[in-house]
Structure formats: structure tokens, C-alpha cells
Amino acid sequence: xxxxxxxxxxxxxxxxxxxxxxxxxxxxxxxxxxxxxxxxxxxxxxxxxxxxxxxxxxxxxxxxxxxxxxxxxxxxxxxxxxxxxxxxxxxxxxxxxxxxxxxxxxxxxxxxxxxxxxxxxxxxxxxxxxxxxxxxxxxxxxxxxxxxxxxxxxxxxxxxxxxxxxxxxxxxxxxxxxxxxx
DNA sequence: ATAGGGGTAACA
DNA sequence: TGTTACCCCTAT
Numbered sequence: 001x002x003x004x005x006x007x008x009x010x011x012x013x014x015x016x017x018x019x020x021x022x023x024x025x026x027x028x029x030x031x032x033x034x035x036x037x038x039x040x041x042x043x044x045x046x047x048x049x050x051x052x053x054x055x056x057x058x059x060x061x062x063x064x065x066x067x068x069x070x071x072x073x074x075x076x077x078x079x080x081x082x083x084x085x086x087x088x089x090x091x092x093x094x095x096x097x098x099x100x101x102x103x104x105x106x107x108x109x110x111x112x113x114x115x116x117x118x119x120x121x122x123x124x125x126x127x128x129x130x131x132x133x134x135x136x137x138x139x140x141x142x143x144x145x146x147x148x149x150x151x152x153x154x155x156x157x158x159x160x161x162x163x164x165x166x167x168x169x170x171x172x173x174x175x176x177x178x179x180x181x182x
Numbered sequence: 183a184t185a186g187g188g189g190t191a192a193c194a
Numbered sequence: 195t196g197t198t199a200c201c202c203c204t205a206t
Contacts, residue, residue: 005192005199026184048200050184055198071196 015040021150
């Protein structure tokens with residue numbers, strides 16, 4: 001008799017997404033050991049995380065198509081293999097680990113900008129960025145790569161998203177909507 | 183340890 | 195009914 005069944009709470013899902021944003025997809029054990037998430041995910045195993053992530057990426061079957069197949073089989077989002085733009089996801093963690101490469105613009109929210117309800121429902125990139133940083137909730141600010149990873153997990157940004165994000169981050173910090181940490 | 187195919191009881 | 199949390203298995 002296994003566990004009765006505990007449905008995932010929104011807190012747990014948020015912790016999982018944030019954990020993936022920090023450590024990358026597939027680093028389930030690392031996410032579990034992260035003191036930031038271990039408390040909320042303490043009842044979950046690394047396999048649970050893997051399975052949950054799989055369930056979260058299921059395409060809702062609108063049944064509009066003639067699905068003669070078994071109903072329990074669902075389609076996973078087909079990840080477009082954009083030629084040279086290979087895996088942004090797996091690249092991020094190594095960037096953080098190595099801590100090499102160019103400037104690391106760390107960005108943080110002004111203390112006033114935590115107003116969740118004020119931002120419109122619009123999915124303008126600005127709002128997405130702000131939401132990402134807010135949800136990441138990293139006290140020391142967030143790396144550009146961490147932000148990019150987080151956003152890429154939730155939306156489906158264009159292939160040149162890295163460049164877009166960099167430009168937008170610069171705008172936001174110049175206009176004072178974001179604080180650039182040294 | 184992780185990825186992924188596949189199954190199923192227990193949910194809504 | 196369709197969805198989903200959990201399980202089992204195999205390959206890497």
C-alpha cells in the first residue's frame with residue numbers, strides 16, 4: 001500500500017518550478033536538497049518530481065482530433081530543435097557552476113515593485129521578467145541566465161530570446177524598474 | 183541518479 | 195469519463 005495520494009499543492013508546484021529554474025531540469029535530487037525547497041517538498045521524492053514535471057508538460061487533449069488511441073496516453077510538448085541554438089536549459093547550470101564567462105548582471109526588484117495585482121494580465125515581456133524575478137525571490141538578486149531559464153520553463157520564447165532578454169534587462173535597469181547589483 | 187516508456191488506482 | 199499521482203521497469 002503506497003501513499004494514499006496527495007495532490008500537488010500550488011506551493012509545491014511553485015517550489016518545483018523555482019527549483020528547476022535554479023538547478024535546471026533533471027536535477028531533482030539537487031532541488032530536493034536545496035534548503036529553500038526541501039521544506040515544502042519534503043514529502044516528495046526525486047522520482048515524484050520527475051513524474052510531476054512530466055504531468056505538468058502534458059498537452060491538454062482537446063479531443064478535437066479523432067483520438068482513437070488510448071485516452072490515457074498524452075502528448076508531450078514537442079520541443080523544437082532549433083539548430084545552433086541548442087539547449088538553453090542544460091547550459092545554464094554549467095554557466096552557474098563554472099561562474100566563468102562575461103559580466104554577470106545581477107538584477108533585483110525595487111522594494112515597492114512587489115505589487116502582484118497591479119501588473120496587467122498582459123504578457124508583455126516586461127511583466128514576464130518582473131514576475132520571474134519576483135517568483136525566483138532570490139535575496140541577492142537573479143542572474144540573467146537564471147531569469148532566462150525560469151521564463152523558458154513557463155513560456156515558449158523565440159529562439160533569439162537571450163538577446164531579447166538582455167536588451168530588455170538593460171532597459172529596465174536604465175529606467176529604474178530594476179536594480180542592477182554590482 | 184536520471185530519462186522515459188508504460189501501467190493503473192484514485193482522484194475530479 | 196478524463197486527469198493525475200504513483201508505481202514498475204529498463205537503459206544510460
